Amino acid sequence: MDPHANVEVTVNGVRHRRAVEPRLLLSDFLRHELGLTGTHVGCEHGVCGACTVLLDGDAVRSCLMFAVQADGHDVTTVEGLSDGSGETLHPLQAAFREAHGLQCGFCTPGVLMTLVPFLREHPDPDERQIREALSGNLCRCTGYQNIVAAVRLACGAPSSPRA
Amino acid sequence: MKPAPFDYFTPATLDEALALLAEHGADAKPLAGGQSLIPAMNFRLARPAALVDLNRVGELSYIRSERDGRGGGATAIGAMTRQRAVERSELVARAAPLLAEAMPSIAHPQIRNRGTVGGSIAHADPSAELPAVMLALEARFRARSATGERSVPASEFFKGLLETALQPGELLVEIAVPPLLPRSGTAFLELARRHGDYALVGVAAVVTLDARGRCTAARITFLSVGDGPVLATEAGKTLAGQALSEELLRAAADAAATRDVDPPSDIHASAAYRRQLVAVLTRRALARAFERAEGNPS
Ligand SMILES: Cc1cc2nc3c(=O)[nH]c(=O)nc-3n(C[C@H](O)[C@H](O)[C@H](O)COP(=O)(O)OP(=O)(O)OC[C@H]3O[C@@H](n4cnc5c(N)ncnc54)[C@H](O)[C@@H]3O)c2cc1C
Ligand code: FES
Ligand code: FES
Numbered sequence: 001m002d003p004h005a006n007v008e009v010t011v012n013g014v015r016h017r018r019a020v021e022p023r024l025l026l027s028d029f030l031r032h033e034l035g036l037t038g039t040h041v042g043c044e045h046g047v048c049g050a051c052t053v054l055l056d057g058d059a060v061r062s063c064l065m066f067a068v069q070a071d072g073h074d075v076t077t078v079e080g081l082s083d084g085s086g087e088t089l090h091p092l093q094a095a096f097r098e099a100h101g102l103q104c105g106f107c108t109p110g111v112l113m114t115l116v117p118f119l120r121e122h123p124d125p126d127e128r129q130i131r132e133a134l135s136g137n138l139c140r141c142t143g144y145q146n147i148v149a150a151v152r153l154a155c156g157a158p159s160s161p162r163a
Numbered sequence: 164m165k166p167a168p169f170d171y172f173t174p175a176t177l178d179e180a181l182a183l184l185a186e187h188g189a190d191a192k193p194l195a196g197g198q199s200l201i202p203a204m205n206f207r208l209a210r211p212a213a214l215v216d217l218n219r220v221g222e223l224s225y226i227r228s229e230r231d232g233r234g235g236g237a238t239a240i241g242a243m244t245r246q247r248a249v250e251r252s253e254l255v256a257r258a259a260p261l262l263a264e265a266m267p268s269i270a271h272p273q274i275r276n277r278g279t280v281g282g283s284i285a286h287a288d289p290s291a292e293l294p295a296v297m298l299a300l301e302a303r304f305r306a307r308s309a310t311g312e313r314s315v316p317a318s319e320f321f322k323g324l325l326e327t328a329l330q331p332g333e334l335l336v337e338i339a340v341p342p343l344l345p346r347s348g349t350a351f352l353e354l355a356r357r358h359g360d361y362a363l364v365g366v367a368a369v370v371t372l373d374a375r376g377r378c379t380a381a382r383i384t385f386l387s388v389g390d391g392p393v394l395a396t397e398a399g400k401t402l403a404g405q406a407l408s409e410e411l412l413r414a415a416a417d418a419a420a421t422r423d424v425d426p427p428s429d430i431h432a433s434a435a436y437r438r439q440l441v442a443v444l445t446r447r448a449l450a451r452a453f454e455r456a457e458g459n460p461s
Contacts, residue, residue: 022171045202058276135358136271
């Protein structure tokens with residue numbers, strides 16, 4: 001059996017076609033085949049959330065999918081949030097910069113890709129909802145305080161927390 | 164780490180999938196949401212020679228009400244239905260509120276967007292919510308192979324740690340949740356260290372009352388206290404024929420904690436702490452289920 005399979009996938013609006021080994025994880029496909037290294041890889045067992053991307057608009061772990069499974073689907077990575085020039089940030093990214101919502105930045109792409117669909121469904125979340133939404137993303141630096149503050153800023157909420 | 168190589172198949176129909184599984188025998192594994200299987204493959208704890216990916220088998224993804232005589236008003240869920248779809252289903256919220264209540268406790272939305280109902284049940288993790296919920300609800304599982312089909316009640320399906328009644332080459336294809344009897348109430352509760360973590364202990368309760376408010380049937384099940392979902396038969400007996408009172412709830416919780424479970428100690432919690440949680444969560448879940456049953460006269 002030919003060890004390679006074809007995958008045709010749209011990533012951040014651009015169509016890509018490759019022949020890859022079926023065992024290639026979507027996370028490695030994005031990083032190594034497409035050079036989109038904004039998607040980070042931490043644990044490779046679904047726990048840390050660093051590799052979170054959107055599959056047809058829904059947040060998923062790219063380390064828990066094979067690239068071939070994305071055939072015919074639409075993937076959005078953190079590179080797809082801004083306009084590409086790096087000049088205009090997505091409002092959520094701008095809020096993270098403003099509120100100091102990151103330190104080393106390792107967790108940030110996964111956090112952003114988790115929060116984009118979350119905020120689509122909960123445009124005005126309270127602090128408990130924000131913390132719950134973040135429970136699937138590990139951050140070793142910030143203690144989450146400023147991530148929560150950034151989300152509140154992005155929603156136009158007052159900066160002092162409410163329950 | 165990275166998975167070992169495997170042959171990869173993408174059947175478009177259930178029949179094709181079953182034929183592939185029959186052809187490749189015990190070397191092949193079905194791939195559902197991959198949220199348990201792929202981590203195991205990444206760590207090379209699992210090295211299947213072939214994967215039969217069920218994600219393009221559209222006929223296994225549905226939630227519907229069986230109104231005809233055969234299904235007896237059951238809610239039928241295709242094995243490949245995403246956990247997220249069940250969580251959002253109005254039909255499930257109406258017909259199987261216990262299932263709806265338990266769904267958000269399964270991992271995180273990012274996992275539930277891929278993870279399937281059938282995958283969780285076939286995987287049979289003792290800390291998983293769905294096996295315990297299905298055992299409490301007396302669900303039936305439809306299993307199909309290239310040679311035939313059978314229906315297995317939840318009480319005969321879970322055989323031990325990650326073990327089920329499924330044979331090699333057999334797929335779980337549908338989960339049928341029977342309708343609740345009139346004057347029934349349900350409740351699901353669990354305690355986890357963080358939202359989305361596997362539970363230290365979880366409990367599912369189904370209580371049915373007679374017209375005078377006495378309990379005619381109670382099914383209480385636990386997760387994370389054994390090598391599979393555990394049915395609390397002693398607690399159930401304590402409740403039979405009794406009307407709600409504080410003493411009754413305490414007696415049932417006590418029976419569950421001392422006679423129905425023999426929980427493990429591990430890095431997450433000691434056996435004694437789990438026993439304590441069983442008592443507290445049972446009491447709370449039963450109080451809620453009784454209250455809901457009283458509010459459910461039809
Ligand atoms: C970080 C993280 C946290 C999690 N937390 C929880 C949690 O709190 N509670 C919980 O319940 N689960 C949790 N899970 C597991 C998750 O719910 C999985 O989705 C589920 O256990 C398996 O479903 P799946 O569809 O992903 O199956 P897969 O991973 O694809 O398959 C699991 C196993 O079942 C077999 N299988 C799959 N479908 C069928 C079928 N139809 N017929 C026969 N065999 C089949 C596969 O061959 C494999 O052996 C977590 C997972 C992760 C990564
Ligand atoms: S690398 Fe995918 S969740 Fe950690
Ligand atoms: S900013 Fe360093 S891990 Fe989150």
